[in-house]
Amino acid sequence: DIQMTQSPSSLSASVGDRVTITCQASQDISNYLNWYQQKPGKAPKLLIYDASNLETGVPSRFSGSGSGTDFTFTISSLQPEDIATYYCQQYDNLLITFGQGTRLEIK
């Protein structure tokens, strides 16, 4: 089974900062990597699919990149409403795995 290592597990940043979260797969997953935002008490919301495609309606300050085993999720200018936990999710060989999550807080 493919393991996803997401880092950091938590992050504190200021409004306007550039924020980066990484996900590393234990083996090559091509671009089968998606990113979600989850706010307390709510279902996760898809932000990025296929590693770098922005979901419809998601602000352009969110972006994703990478392929193979190393992936990056970026918020170009942190906004107060971006406070949430972020998860990566991979799909390979018919199975799905989520990363452990990154809790993002405002400094």
Add this chain to the structure above:
Amino acid sequence: QVQLQESGPGLVKPSETLSLTCTVSGGSISSYYWSWIRQPPGKGLEWIGYIYYSGSTNYNPSLKSRVTISVDTSKNQFSLKLSSVTAADTAVYYCARSTVDTAMAYHYWGQGTLVTVSS
């Protein structure tokens, strides 16, 4: 607009079977993959398994021996059964829809339902 709604008992006794149903509205259950995902209180997301509208399934290897996911296209519903539950199965259970051409990304989610395993 596609909407998903989980339903089922909020309390299940240890060793019994957890049963949940997801009702899909605003679109057909055909031509998509339908998943169950859970989240223990204060913890991360865990994929349980998915079913294609035709009935083919794939399950998380760690849960495979206890999980059954089925689909009823006539009712636009799919269901989860998890047997021999313990306190470790206490979680918010989500149903969600994905497509294989977007890396099985979950574009639509239910609101989630908390299931507590306790006597």
